[in-house]
Amino acid sequence: MTISSRVSETSATGFRREDHLPDRLSVATNAVSSLIARAYEDRFGLTVPQWRLICVLAEEPALSRSDIAARTGMDKVTVNRAALGLSRRRLIRRSEHQQDRQSHHPTLTLTREGTHLHGEIAPLALAYEAALISGLAPSEVAMLKRLLARLQGAAQALGGYPAPRATAA
Numbered sequence: 005m006t007i008s009s010r011v012s013e014t015s016a017t018g019f020r021r022e023d024h025l026p027d028r029l030s031v032a033t034n035a036v037s038s039l040i041a042r043a044y045e046d047r048f049g050l051t052v053p054q055w056r057l058i059c060v061l062a063e064e065p066a067l068s069r070s071d072i073a074a075r076t077g078m079d080k081v082t083v084n085r086a087a088l089g090l091s092r093r094r095l096i097r098r099s100e101h102q103q104d105r106q107s108h109h110p111t112l113t114l115t116r117e118g119t120h121l122h123g124e125i126a127p128l129a130l131a132y133e134a135a136l137i138s139g140l141a142p143s144e145v146a147m148l149k150r151l152l153a154r155l156q157g158a159a160q161a162l163g164g165y166p167a168p169r170a171t172a173a
Contacts, residue, residue: 069084
């Protein structure tokens with residue numbers, strides 16, 4: 005069934021924002037991101053996109069901005085802004101692409117300071133996650149992760165994009 009045929013089957017009068025799953029996901033994401041953003045900003049001077057970029061580079065040490073955008077679901081402008089801020093703070097460095105020195109897609113890597121900062125923040129991120137899921141049973145957490153992955157895959161397929169890799173929170 006296509007989106008067009010689903011639209012004709014539903015009535016706009018039955019639409020309730022609080023029952024609309026995409027809206028609920030967005031509101032929940034914003035609430036979690038705002039909570040975590042305050043902690044990262046207050047204690048470490050980082051934005052959420054900067055933290056995500058650091059996390060990705062901690063897992064895969066040399067990536068292009070396009071690769072980071074694909075792995076995090078952030079748009080390229082957001083990745084570029086995050087990278088610029090981190091570069092100014094000397095938390096990441098830009099280097100030539102390892103396979104193609106003529107490439108116009110330089111790779112980004114964490115500096116020693118960036119790696120140290122990741123090691124300092126990661127326990128805090130895990131503590132926030134633990135607090136957020138503390139009211140859920142382990143089986144519910146596992147199910148939530150599976151369902152989110154399936155929803156993300158469905159959204160990617162509907163948008164005509166390849167399924168993304170795992171992302172950082």
